[in-house]
Amino acid sequence: MKYRRLGRTELEISVVGVGTWQFGGEWGMNFDQAAANRILGRAQELGINLIDTAECYGDHLSERLIGAAIKGQRDQWIIATKFGHHFNDRFDRDDRWSPQDVRQQLEDSLRALQTDYVDLYQFHSGSNDAFDQPELWEMLNEQVRAGKIRHLGLSISPNSNIYQVRRAREVGAEAIQVVFNRLDRTPEAEVLPTCQEDNLGVLARVPLASGLLSGKYKPGDRFTEATDVRSRRQDERVQRDLAEVERIREMEVPPGVDMAAWALAWCLMHPAVTCVIPGMKNVAQVEANARAAALDLVRVDHPQAING
Helix, strand or coil: CCEEECCCCCCEEECECEECHHHHCCECCCCCHHHHHHHHHHHHHCCCCEEECCCCCCCCHHHHHHHHHCCCCHHHCEEEEEECEEEEECCEEEECCCHHHHHHHHHHHHHHHCCCCEEEEEEECCCHHHHCCHHHHHHHHHHHHHCCEEEEEEECCCCCCHHHHHCHHHHCEEEEEEECECCECHHHCCHHHHHHHHCCEEEEECCCCCCCCCCCCCCCCCCCCCCEHHHHCCHHHHHHHHHHHHHHHHHCCCCCCCHHHHHHHHHHHCCCCCEECCECCCHHHHHHHHHHHHCCCCCCCCCCCCCC
């Protein structure tokens, strides 16, 4: 495993982290404590030290599974979680952006994670109106001073939201989470260069394009499981992306190289990116994703951004 410093923070994080949206039950399967223990246990053995979760991956369900899995080992992990929503049911969330609501979300997350602090607390895909609340950031920075939050971050949406990135340091945020992968290079235009200029750490989410870059799927494959968030996407777009994945596999992935590891390593080549946070459903995926850290690709200049 390799490690990089997250922006201006003191956090040295593994270049591959564990994304845990799947623990909330919206990716086609449910997870029990034993499954979460196996995934996080193997990740730790392979040198991974970052876990990314959120308040609305289930109603703090992902956080509860994580908290139980790492109990007694808190100092060996860097935990990033998020705020801004309340989970009602699968694919059904309410926005909760008031300082009072967010303060309660923080307390609920700390309880679920069985910890008295989070390492990175992230504004979760909120609008610019939700972002523009001085009282919210005053409250959050008070929690930093109180020791319940070590660092603040922004998980932006859409992934071209340069407004929030440019104001990150103003509100005390030190890291940006953004969708970035070989199929969606939008952040290369403004977001990633701005992160470099302002020394903001970058967590690349959806680095496998929701599994399309994992090498598991071919054109014609479809997501039909009602509990899988991918079943809600337009099939025409999915098929177009799968056709592009086939072209990438033939033209860009070196012979004998696992496509998932290649796709993660591709993201990590960008000098702005600190870490990738793919979701991992089993130990085999943990092992495959961790191999990206050891994969040295030839560095080439990234061309101007394209919308995949």
